Amino acid sequence: MSRTARRGALAAATVALTLTAAACSSSSGSGPSSDPGASSSGSSAFQAQHKGGTLRLVAHAAAGSFDPQVNYTLQYWQLFQSMYDGLLAFKKVNGQESFTVVPDLATAMPKVTNAGKTYTFTLRKGVTFSNGKPLTTDDVVASFQRIFKVSSPTAGTFYNGIVGADACLKTPASCTLPQGVIGDAKANTVTINLTAADPEFEYKLAVPHAVVVPKDSPTKDAGTKPLPSTGPYTAASYDPNRALKLVRNPHFKEWSRQAEPQGYPDVIDYAFGQTVESEVTAVENGQADWMFDAPPADRLNEIGTKYASQAHVNPLTAFWYATLNVNMAPFNNKSARQAINWAVDRSAVVRLYGGTNLASPACTVLPPGFPGHVESCAYTKGGGTTWKAADLAKAKELVKQSGTAGQEVGIVVQDDDVNKSIGQYLQSLLTQLGYKATLKPLSGNIQFTYIQNTKNKVQLALTSWYQDYPAASDFLNVLLSCASYHPGSDSSINISGFCDKGVDAKMQAALKTSQTDKASADKQWGAVDQTVMGQSPVVPLINPKLIDFTSTRVGNYQFSKQFYMLVGQLWVK
Numbered sequence: 001m002s003r004t005a006r007r008g009a010l011a012a013a014t015v016a017l018t019l020t021a022a023a024c025s026s027s028s029g030s031g032p033s034s035d036p037g038a039s040s041s042g043s044s045a046f047q048a049q050h051k052g053g054t055l056r057l058v059a060h061a062a063a064g065s066f067d068p069q070v071n072y073t074l075q076y077w078q079l080f081q082s083m084y085d086g087l088l089a090f091k092k093v094n095g096q097e098s099f100t101v102v103p104d105l106a107t108a109m110p111k112v113t114n115a116g117k118t119y120t121f122t123l124r125k126g127v128t129f130s131n132g133k134p135l136t137t138d139d140v141v142a143s144f145q146r147i148f149k150v151s152s153p154t155a156g157t158f159y160n161g162i163v164g165a166d167a168c169l170k171t172p173a174s175c176t177l178p179q180g181v182i183g184d185a186k187a188n189t190v191t192i193n194l195t196a197a198d199p200e201f202e203y204k205l206a207v208p209h210a211v212v213v214p215k216d217s218p219t220k221d222a223g224t225k226p227l228p229s230t231g232p233y234t235a236a237s238y239d240p241n242r243a244l245k246l247v248r249n250p251h252f253k254e255w256s257r258q259a260e261p262q263g264y265p266d267v268i269d270y271a272f273g274q275t276v277e278s279e280v281t282a283v284e285n286g287q288a289d290w291m292f293d294a295p296p297a298d299r300l301n302e303i304g305t306k307y308a309s310q311a312h313v314n315p316l317t318a319f320w321y322a323t324l325n326v327n328m329a330p331f332n333n334k335s336a337r338q339a340i341n342w343a344v345d346r347s348a349v350v351r352l353y354g355g356t357n358l359a360s361p362a363c364t365v366l367p368p369g370f371p372g373h374v375e376s377c378a379y380t381k382g383g384g385t386t387w388k389a390a391d392l393a394k395a396k397e398l399v400k401q402s403g404t405a406g407q408e409v410g411i412v413v414q415d416d417d418v419n420k421s422i423g424q425y426l427q428s429l430l431t432q433l434g435y436k437a438t439l440k441p442l443s444g445n446i447q448f449t450y451i452q453n454t455k456n457k458v459q460l461a462l463t464s465w466y467q468d469y470p471a472a473s474d475f476l477n478v479l480l481s482c483a484s485y486h487p488g489s490d491s492s493i494n495i496s497g498f499c500d501k502g503v504d505a506k507m508q509a510a511l512k513t514s515q516t517d518k519a520s521a522d523k524q525w526g527a528v529d530q531t532v533m534g535q536s537p538v539v540p541l542i543n544p545k546l547i548d549f550t551s552t553r554v555g556n557y558q559f560s561k562q563f564y565m566l567v568g569q570l571w572v573k
Contacts, residue, residue: 046262053572055265058279059292060416061444062240062272067222068208069146072153074466077208082263082568083229084211087121088202089259090562098560099470101202104259105212116197121190128251129214130234137183140190142215148175149219153491156483158204163193197515203469232263232568240445244270263568276417289551289572294418312548314559317370318466319362322539323495325459330404337536341379343395343429346387349541352421361387362540364529365475372472372525378533395433405434412451413462415441423462449490461495472525477507480532498537
């Protein structure tokens with residue numbers, strides 16, 4: 001999902017925590033299914049006795065723009081689940097079933113014709129935005145145009161198959177998609193035409209970048225001015241330096257419990273600018289109900305003993321990685337890039353993240369238990385399929401061969417404790433390799449967009465990627481394709497700037513194969529992963545688990561494998 005999650009973890013070896021979720025499946029989920037739209041379907045019925053109260057969330061930093069078609073972070077994608085709606089949605093349920101796509105603003109799953117290239121949706125009637133305006137087919141059409149007009153981070157990878165998207169990508173401001181997205185007000189239908197069949201298209205319609213917003217929404221990033229919503233909550237105010245406040249959407253009426261269940265809290269207050277120490281104390285004392293950031297090391301023992309029942313641990317299909325800018329020295333040299341992969345002690349990064357109970361060494365872009373993943377480790381001492389040890393001698397030899405020793409390297413990380421500690425380790429390692437390394441910690445509110453923009457000349461950055469939906473393309477195609485590289489833009493998710501026409505052709509071939517043979521396509525994606533690792537534009541570091549630390553006031557904790565903790569479904573006393 002994702003997006004960068006910006007979540008740290010509890011350090012582990014000394015902390016006794018019970019894992020509360022099973023490992024992620026290696027399949028792509030149970031696939032799309034139909035939803036009759038009745039409130040009684042899907043998850044259990046709404047329990048009115050638990051309605052009400054104020055849910056209090058805390059974080060060290062905000063996550064930037066609150067525009068759902070622009071923001072690409074888990075921190076806000078979690079919130080958007082109870083605010084915005086698309087034609088389709090992932091089920092808002094606990095566990096594996098959360099990978100299932102169901103109708104949301106559409107009355108049913110689409111009618112697919114024209115050899116998989118035409119999708120026709122019938123809209124629900126009676127859906128109203130939080131500003132009181134009824135949702136119409138015009139809003140849906142305008143929202144798809146807006147994806148391109150605001151240069152949404154996935155415009156060139158998720159929605160580039162829509163007829164007319166090529167023109168929109170070239171000149172976003174004039175995007176109309178006249179033959180691509182067609183509304184019929186009289187029939188209350190929306191038809192989407194693709195240039196080729198896309199077996200992942202329903203997944204792409206179920207993520208926040210494809211939500212429907214009012215047709216008169218600004219055609220640029222809305223930033224700190226939240227857009228009207230259709231779900232149970234709407235934003236009353238947002239100051240990224242201080243706080244976000246969500247309140248009930250007075251016009252919301254539950255139309256599908258599977259797609260958009262009614263929320264329990266009356267108000268969701270999210271405070272920013274906290275220290276992690278104060279976050280832990282606030283949750284322990286019941287002054288806050290959930291913390292976004294990683295608790296510091298000096299609080300781990302008390303959390304793991306006295307408050308262990310409040311810590312929910314969940315394995316993730318995700319990876320933390322270092323990006324190496326292939327278009328700037330020293331990492332425009334493949335040997336220099338490969339040197340970093342050989343040199344990194346991934347076990348050390350695991351320890352800094354929280355220990356073996358909360359992370360494992362990563363060797364590939366695709367995480368374990370994910371479609372296309374192959375057990376392979378190109379950069380481990382002695383070879384093999386899993387990571388065993390770094391090879392510093394080989395790394396130093398590669399640096400010598402590259403002729404890049406002595407060059408300056410800046411390392412950009414987020415300024416929370418976990419990210420900074422890993423950044424300091426990388427700084428020390430690069431110094432050992434002969435580089436002049438400096439660390440640049442930035443607020444989590446700006447770091448993710450900063451490292452994407454080529455104007456900032458970022459050589460090495462620490463970041464992370466959490467699935468958008470369960471398909472290999474969501475890692476490889478999104479993070480490392482030419483279509484995801486947009487110089488000079490804050491929405492250039494291919495942070496390394498890696499654009500290899502040969503690798504791109506292999507990705508396109510895998511996408512085409514997936515239309516008819518998913519198993520064969522997954523094998524192709526596994527091969528792409530190995531080819532990418534040979535070029536070394538990124539350094540996979542760890543595959544993490546996530547911890548939600550909640551107060552004793554909270555009940556009904558549910559963890560969606562697709563979008564993580566379901567914020568709107570929490571009960572508060």
